[in-house]
Amino acid sequence: MQLFETRAELRAFLKEVRQRQQTVGLVPTMGALHEGHLSLMRTAAAENDNVVATIFVNPTQFGPNEDFSKYPRSLEEDARLAAAAGVTALFHPPLEEIYHTGNATWVEVVGGLTENLCGRTRPGHFRGVTTVVSRLFNIVQPDRAYFGQKDAQQVQVLKRMTEDLCFDIQIRVLPIIRESDGLALSSRNAYLSVDERQAALVLSRSLEQARHLIEAGERDTKTIVETVTAFIQQEPLAVIDYVELVHPDDLRPRERLEKAGLLALAVRIGQTRLIDNAMLEVATCS
Ligand SMILES: Nc1ncnc2c1ncn2[C@@H]1O[C@H](COP(=O)(O)OP(=O)(O)OP(=O)(O)O)[C@@H](O)[C@H]1O
Ligand SMILES: CC(C)(CO)[C@@H](O)C(=O)[O-]
Numbered sequence: 713m714q715l716f717e718t719r720a721e722l723r724a725f726l727k728e729v730r731q732r733q734q735t736v737g738l739v740p741t742m743g744a745l746h747e748g749h750l751s752l753m754r755t756a757a758a759e760n761d762n763v764v765a766t767i768f769v770n771p772t773q774f775g776p777n778e779d780f781s782k783y784p785r786s787l788e789e790d791a792r793l794a795a796a797a798g799v800t801a802l803f804h805p806p807l808e809e810i811y812h813t814g815n816a817t818w819v820e821v822v823g824g825l826t827e828n829l830c831g832r833t834r835p836g837h838f839r840g841v842t843t844v845v846s847r848l849f850n851i852v853q854p855d856r857a858y859f860g861q862k863d864a865q866q867v868q869v870l871k872r873m874t875e876d877l878c879f880d881i882q883i884r885v886l887p888i889i890r891e892s893d894g895l896a897l898s899s900r901n902a903y904l905s906v907d908e909r910q911a912a913l914v915l916s917r918s919l920e921q922a923r924h925l926i927e928a929g930e931r932d933t934k935t936i937v938e939t940v941t942a943f944i945q946q947e948p949l950a951v952i953d954y955v956e957l958v959h960p961d962d963l964r965p966r967e968r969l970e971k972a973g974l975l976a977l978a979v980r981i982g983q984t985r986l987i988d989n990a991m992l993e994v995a996t997c998s
């Protein structure tokens with residue numbers, strides 16, 4: 713695996729790859745790699761001749777009171793893990809390689825996809841994500857790009873951006889990787905104390921509660937959201953940011969669950985904001 717810090721170096725590498733008529737998979741990350749990231753990298757390695765993984769803690773997607781400066785950074789260990797997962801090029805640019813002109817150009821998906829869920833509680837967040845990912849798409853020009861379903865709203869927003877801006881890139885979405893007790897892997901789990909780590913199980917367990925409700929025949933989204941909310945509120949260390957049950961494609965609420973709904977959560981455990989989600993599918997008799 714080669715490590716690149718500048719666009720020029722990466723471009724030279726990619727030029728040779730293209731001359732060999734090889735394919736490229738892109739895995740954008742903010743580093744502090746865990747099994748969630750590595751599953752994206754391994755799949756990208758299985759599906760492409762080359763994998764470019766990026767590690768860039770993107771300042772424009774963090775709000776003024778968020779954790780940009782304390783976000784975990786561990787380049788040496790990340791490089792070891794990425795190489796073992798089949799990454800061929802690791803791009804770790806300094807700020808000025810991505811925002812080299814200052815910044816006068818934003819890429820923003822507007823409307824329903826960015827209005828609720830994290831869009832409501834992290835204003836400007838998705839504008840930062842689409843701005844940086846569009847730059848990475850332009851720099852790398854991959855055949856495929858890999859994202860985790862853990863960031864379910866991000867996936868829908870990036871699919872829409874890809875479509876709207878005519879990027880010729882296949883968006884591949886991979887399932888949420890969890891610890892054996894159900895906690896979704898996240899770089900931010902590193903912030904949790906022992907007690908908070910235990911309390912954080914309330915997210916995945918509340919999603920399980922919702923699944924049981926659906927199995928028992930509940931279809932009213934308000935009842936499902938209220939039950940999940942009450943379940944999370946029983947955990948003293950948890951403060952709800954949002955609990956929403958929305959249509960999986962347009963991310964808008966519906967009164968009744970029809971075929972499937974996306975139940976998405978953001979919950980603060982102490983100072984740490986965690987997200988999780990589940991696709992709730994209604995079983996149909998054939
Ligand atoms: N548990 C997971 N399972 C599958 N994919 C994941 C998981 N966690 C993160 N990803 C994916 O990895 C990519 C990079 O995410 P990122 O670097 O923000 O990691 P993260 O662990 O989600 O960090 P944080 O939770 O602190 O935002 C995203 O596409 C994200 O959806
Ligand atoms: C896609 C991404 C790497 C853009 O900074 C980030 O939002 C993330 O890690 O999910």
Ligand code: BAL
Nearest residue numbers: 742773774837863866
């Ligand atoms: N995984 C999304 C990155 C963020 O929380 O900013």
